[in-house]
Amino acid sequence: MATEPANPEADASATAPSAACIKFDQVVKRFGSNTVLDHLDFSVDRGERVTLIGPSGSGKTTILRLLMTLEKVNDGVIWVDDEPFSHMRTPGGQLRPANEKHLSAIRRKIGMVFQQFNLFPNMRVLQNITEAPIHVLGQDRAKAEARARELLEMVGLGDRADAHPSQLSGGQQQRVAIARALAMDPEILLLDEVTSALDPELVADVLNVLRDVARETDITMLIVTHEMQFARDVSHRVLMFDHGRIVESGPPDQIFGNPTEERTQRFLRAVLEER
Amino acid sequence: MDTFFHQLDLVLPRFWSGVWLTVEATLLGGALAFVLSFVLGLMLRSETLVLRGLARFVVEFFRGTSIFVQLFFLFYALPGLGFQLAPLFCGVLAFGLNYGAYGAEIVRGSINSIPAPQWEAGVALNMTAGQRMRRVILPQAWARMIPQFTNLLIQLLKDTPLLSLILMADVTYVMQQVRQASGNSIAAYGLVLLVYLVLAYLLTLIMNLLEMQAKAKLGEGRGVRGLFTARTAPGGAGSPGGEGVVGP
Amino acid sequence: MNWSAMGDAFPSVIAAFFKVTLVSTVVGTAVAAALGLVWAILGRSRTRWVTVPVKVVVEFIRSTPLMIQLFALWVLLGSLPTEVIGIAMLGIHFSTYMSEVYRAGIDAVPRGQWEAATALSLPRSHTWRAVILPQAVRNVLPGLGNYAIAMFKYTPFLSVIGVGEMVRTAQDYGSNHFEYPPVFTLCGLIFLAASYPTSLAMRKLEKRLGH
Numbered sequence: 136m137a138t139e140p141a142n143p144e145a146d147a148s149a150t151a152p153s154a155a156c157i158k159f160d161q162v163v164k165r166f167g168s169n170t171v172l173d174h175l176d177f178s179v180d181r182g183e184r185v186t187l188i189g190p191s192g193s194g195k196t197t198i199l200r201l202l203m204t205l206e207k208v209n210d211g212v213i214w215v216d217d218e219p220f221s222h223m224r225t226p227g228g229q230l231r232p233a234n235e236k237h238l239s240a241i242r243r244k245i246g247m248v249f250q251q252f253n254l255f256p257n258m259r260v261l262q263n264i265t266e267a268p269i270h271v272l273g274q275d276r277a278k279a280e281a282r283a284r285e286l287l288e289m290v291g292l293g294d295r296a297d298a299h300p301s302q303l304s305g306g307q308q309q310r311v312a313i314a315r316a317l318a319m320d321p322e323i324l325l326l327d328e329v330t331s332a333l334d335p336e337l338v339a340d341v342l343n344v345l346r347d348v349a350r351e352t353d354i355t356m357l358i359v360t361h362e363m364q365f366a367r368d369v370s371h372r373v374l375m376f377d378h379g380r381i382v383e384s385g386p387p388d389q390i391f392g393n394p395t396e397e398r399t400q401r402f403l404r405a406v407l408e409e410r
Numbered sequence: 411m412d413t414f415f416h417q418l419d420l421v422l423p424r425f426w427s428g429v430w431l432t433v434e435a436t437l438l439g440g441a442l443a444f445v446l447s448f449v450l451g452l453m454l455r456s457e458t459l460v461l462r463g464l465a466r467f468v469v470e471f472f473r474g475t476s477i478f479v480q481l482f483f484l485f486y487a488l489p490g491l492g493f494q495l496a497p498l499f500c501g502v503l504a505f506g507l508n509y510g511a512y513g514a515e516i517v518r519g520s521i522n523s524i525p526a527p528q529w530e531a532g533v534a535l536n537m538t539a540g541q542r543m544r545r546v547i548l549p550q551a552w553a554r555m556i557p558q559f560t561n562l563l564i565q566l567l568k569d570t571p572l573l574s575l576i577l578m579a580d581v582t583y584v585m586q587q588v589r590q591a592s593g594n595s596i597a598a599y600g601l602v603l604l605v606y607l608v609l610a611y612l613l614t615l616i617m618n619l620l621e622m623q624a625k626a627k628l629g630e631g632r633g634v635r636g637l638f639t640a641r642t643a644p645g646g647a648g649s650p651g652g653e654g655v656v657g658p
Numbered sequence: 659m660n661w662s663a664m665g666d667a668f669p670s671v672i673a674a675f676f677k678v679t680l681v682s683t684v685v686g687t688a689v690a691a692a693l694g695l696v697w698a699i700l701g702r703s704r705t706r707w708v709t710v711p712v713k714v715v716v717e718f719i720r721s722t723p724l725m726i727q728l729f730a731l732w733v734l735l736g737s738l739p740t741e742v743i744g745i746a747m748l749g750i751h752f753s754t755y756m757s758e759v760y761r762a763g764i765d766a767v768p769r770g771q772w773e774a775a776t777a778l779s780l781p782r783s784h785t786w787r788a789v790i791l792p793q794a795v796r797n798v799l800p801g802l803g804n805y806a807i808a809m810f811k812y813t814p815f816l817s818v819i820g821v822g823e824m825v826r827t828a829q830d831y832g833s834n835h836f837e838y839p840p841v842f843t844l845c846g847l848i849f850l851a852a853s854y855p856t857s858l859a860m861r862k863l864e865k866r867l868g869h
Contacts (some may be wrong), residue, residue: 474857476825476846478811478814479814483843486842487838487842490836491839570723582726599726603718603722603726603730606722606723607718610722
């Protein structure tokens, strides 16, 4: 579906190093006649933690799914580490839609945690975590398992390595999913409403694990969440979305404490009343 | 009744070899059907139109023409075209092709029933398409296939009396002879029904074991009770077996 | 090989198809659909003295081969015409499958419907007739249709007790003229031509009814 980039003269040769780790350049995404992202421009710096907020259907999750290559752009270019992501360079310096090999190479930098955890039910907890390091990265089993146990300790589930996912609570499953994503040593971690499917009393454990990750690593994070306090705690920057466009952007204290846009104020009021 | 048991006693070794032939044809036909189910089922999901079209044609052809006709064609008609196959081979081939066609829909349906997020999680971990299928999707789909395969296997078992019509000495054939010699038709047919009841029960038990094992891998153990649950007929409203309905 | 035998055999084969094969399928389906409903309703009886024997009989018929059942019924009711015996056994055999379709279809009617009927003090028989079954019908139609098609493909089994259905007719022609390949090909084509469009229609019906 991907067409020519919006700016054909996009200087594929000019790779002047920038701080931008992720860059959306005039990205358009449509589902049928419904335009979810409308010529979206934004970038995320290396090590930056950015939270996307906004009403459901505003295109936040689509941004994460595009980055994870679960969807394809209709127009525009996504850049990761100054490499075109949705597209690849031809020898002539032009950009053309990426093939599977290119996607796989660049996907290696990115990890994702899903709303519904999506653990593999046919594997026990430990194997869920070691599966990709062993079979995708080619790590040897002993090393992968040692690292997996370390990560399980970190998320507070050191004793559940041999459990089936179905024997865990939602919160525990989500923490395993976080460990699974981290085991791939991603540069970028995408968190897609990771607490939305959880019972309220299980939310805190998951968020605390993520706070630890934020504090102890310099992984770039792109977060979609309805947990405003968490967003305020961990993110460097908050983007308010509506109808596929960024309505307002700024540091969390400003967005949550003193939003300038009427749309943002209305959204935050609605979220607070819901609590 | 005494004549019946006397006559049965006379042919007892042949009776047991008849039972064994029935079992043999069921297992061999089932094995061929199993392999074809996966080959055709995966072809049905292929992105290549030619492969998909070919599989669709084969599946509809063997589901649309009766097993009875298929077997008779292989046994009676093929020699007329210059191919003489051994009777057992005819039987195994007919069972394998017919039930393989039904099994293909089971394989396709079970794979399609695994939720898309499982594939997506595989993408997020940067697995190749082959790894996603082999290591994530198939092990889960397998657990869903087994009960449906159990139904097919029992249906196949119940079609094996057809072997007696192509002059093979299966249990039905042997008991027809006992029936004629003893004059006791009710006892003869009753015994055949009993043999099939026992075989169906044993096969169900074995398949239930497989199912339990597959479910245990997914952490969904039902315990030993699951072993003795009766088969349910496929094709209930909304059940995925709706299209896989074969018949007796 | 003389493929023109296909044309020569066609009139008698197609006649047997309409007179025996199709009639057996239609009548057999009616018997199976009626009897299957009886099994399903009896299976929901409140006393075990009804549900257990019904379950045993249904399970027995379902787990044993149609062909042997045909022989057995033929021996038991030898005085009746073989067509009658064949259709009856087809109907009985497939009724055990259809009862499962009914059971699932009835289960799919929400519990609240039973409770509402109880709240209105409707008698049980009236609840079945006026509330449950009308709602279950749409759930069961595709399932019953699929079994009707399956039954169609099992009509050749009637030939084992001497019913002159289509395949038997073709076989007789084939053995008289030493022409098996064309006549069995003809049978296969007729089966395919009749069953494939019907199963497509069933799939469409299934989609329309939202399964």
